[in-house]
Amino acid sequence: MPADARISAAFQQVSAEHIRANINKLVSFGTRMTTSAQDADAVAAGHGIGAAREWIRSEFERYSKDCGGCLEVKTDTFTEPAADRIPQPTVITNVYAVLKGTDSENAKRIVLVTGHYDSRNGDMTDVMGNAPGANDDGSGTAVSLECARVLSKLRFPATIIFLTVAGEEQGLNGSSHFAKMAKEQGWDIEAVLNNDIVGGNQSADQDHSVVRVFSEGLPQAATEKEIERIRGLGGENDSASRQLARYVADVGRSYKYDVGVVPMLVFRLDRYLRGGDHYSFNQQGFSAIRFTEFREDFHHQHQNVRTENGIEYGDLLKFVDFDYVASVARLNAATLASLASAPAPPTNVHLLVKDLENESTLTWDAPPGGRAASYEVVWRATTSSEWEHVQKVGEVLRATLNLSKDNVIFSVRAVDAAGHYSLPVVPTPQR
Numbered sequence: 550m551p552a553d554a555r556i557s558a559a560f561q562q563v564s565a566e567h568i569r570a571n572i573n574k575l576v577s578f579g580t581r582m583t584t585s586a587q588d589a590d591a592v593a594a595g596h597g598i599g600a601a602r603e604w605i606r607s608e609f610e611r612y613s614k615d616c617g618g619c620l621e622v623k624t625d626t627f628t629e630p631a632a633d634r635i636p637q638p639t640v641i642t643n644v645y646a647v648l649k650g651t652d653s654e655n656a657k658r659i660v661l662v663t664g665h666y667d668s669r670n671g672d673m674t675d676v677m678g679n680a681p682g683a684n685d686d687g688s689g690t691a692v693s694l695e696c697a698r699v700l701s702k703l704r705f706p707a708t709i710i711f712l713t714v715a716g717e718e719q720g721l722n723g724s725s726h727f728a729k730m731a732k733e734q735g736w737d738i739e740a741v742l743n744n745d746i747v748g749g750n751q752s753a754d755q756d757h758s759v760v761r762v763f764s765e766g767l768p769q770a771a772t773e774k775e776i777e778r779i780r781g782l783g784g785e786n787d788s789a790s791r792q793l794a795r796y797v798a799d800v801g802r803s804y805k806y807d808v809g810v811v812p813m814l815v816f817r818l819d820r821y822l823r824g825g826d827h828y829s830f831n832q833q834g835f836s837a838i839r840f841t842e843f844r845e846d847f848h849h850q851h852q853n854v855r856t857e858n859g860i861e862y863g864d865l866l867k868f869v870d871f872d873y874v875a876s877v878a879r880l881n882a883a884t885l886a887s888l889a890s891a892p893a894p895p896t897n898v899h900l901l902v903k904d905l906e907n908e909s910t911l912t913w914d915a916p917p918g919g920r921a922a923s924y925e926v927v928w929r930a931t932t933s934s935e936w937e938h939v940q941k942v943g944e945v946l947r948a949t950l951n952l953s954k955d956n957v958i959f960s961v962r963a964v965d966a967a968g969h970y971s972l973p974v975v976p977t978p979q980r
């Protein structure tokens with residue numbers, strides 16, 4: 550991917566000092582437990598999740614003021630019924646800012662970054678005790694905020710949403726509600742970047758040069774029929790979420806020296822037997838991935854703040870590496886900006902299979918929005934994890950390559966006049 554100087558200049562405005570101040574502010578609310586106080590008195594006292602919510606909203610509004618009102622600051626509020634980790638019906642509020650696309654057709658396309666602003670300690674019933682949540686997930690919340698601050702200085706053809714959700718620790722409640730709303734309202738969300746635990750916790754074996762990027766294999770939302778097709782075609786490693794993860798890897802290479810952290814793709818939904826907000830979006834059929842630091846320190850998450858046998862427990866500010874969070878924010882901002890600058894992906898991408906032949910012919914339709922100046926066919930060996938080869942085919946809707954469809958995996962992407970390219974689309978067979 551050719552580096553775009555405008556995008557690079559924007560994400561280099563990401564500031565570790567801003568991120569430190571923002572996480573410090575989030576920690577100052579004492580607890581951001583979803584079931585903690587959110588009445589006017591608690592908000593005024595600056596304690597509990599209500600105060601955190603109001604502060605996040607005011608931050609987004611401040612960024613919007615700085616860009617001439619370019620951000621629409623919104624909330625998605627609902628009442629979660631009582632459940633295992635919610636003793637009584639609880640109001641949950643997601644807070645988000647929308648940077649609307651400048652091109653009416655492309656503005657319908659959405660790329661989204663999210664983190665959860667709720668926190669917890671070792672006791673899921675403790676609504677008063679300290680739950681600093683500096684890393685989990687003050688860090689991810691700070692990434693959404695900082696992306697909003699620096700990207701609101703630019704304009705893009707497509708829309709970017711900067712989201713912070715609550716209820717993650719109770720069962721992904723906030724993200725689940727938001728994703729369902731998006732599905733019901735027919736939002737065209739192309740990509741979801743979930744940042745959860747990106748603080749670079751400073752344990753001895755931490756690797757501050759990489760960030761893990763998790764992506765689902767078989768899509769959560771695939772129907773039985775789709776699963777059958779995936780099995781038949783050998784498409785187990787080609788979910789749309791995985792294409793998004795590969796796109797992040799591309800962005801990482803293009804802006805390597807300016808970003809400061811290298812994405813390390815992990816081909817599974819999430820960490821072993823653990824979950825996060827991207828799953829809520831996957832369930833609704835959206836491409837969504839998770840960013841998490843290389844190595845977590847379990848003394849510092851879901852723990853009461855204390856010292857025991859010389860070990861410090863608790864998710865404290867002092868364990869966060871703000872330069873690392875800033876690097877992860879730059880990688881996110883570069884990905885959001887690249888996708889929002891690119892054309893929509895081509896539609897109806899097919900591999901013609903009427904005749905048995907060793908050549909491969911692909912066809913596709915131009916994406917809506919009219920921004921595709923040309924197309925590229927990319928491919929890789931079936932055993933390779935990332936795209937290896939690219940053929941620029943120009944402004945055409947059909948290409949024949951002297952390569953056997955038996956031996957490689959193809960995809961097609963759309964490219965604009967400046968070289969920004971879309972997410973790739975893997976073809977389905979057409980007789």
Ligand SMILES: [Zn+2]
Nearest residue numbers: 685686745746
């Ligand atoms: Zn978390």
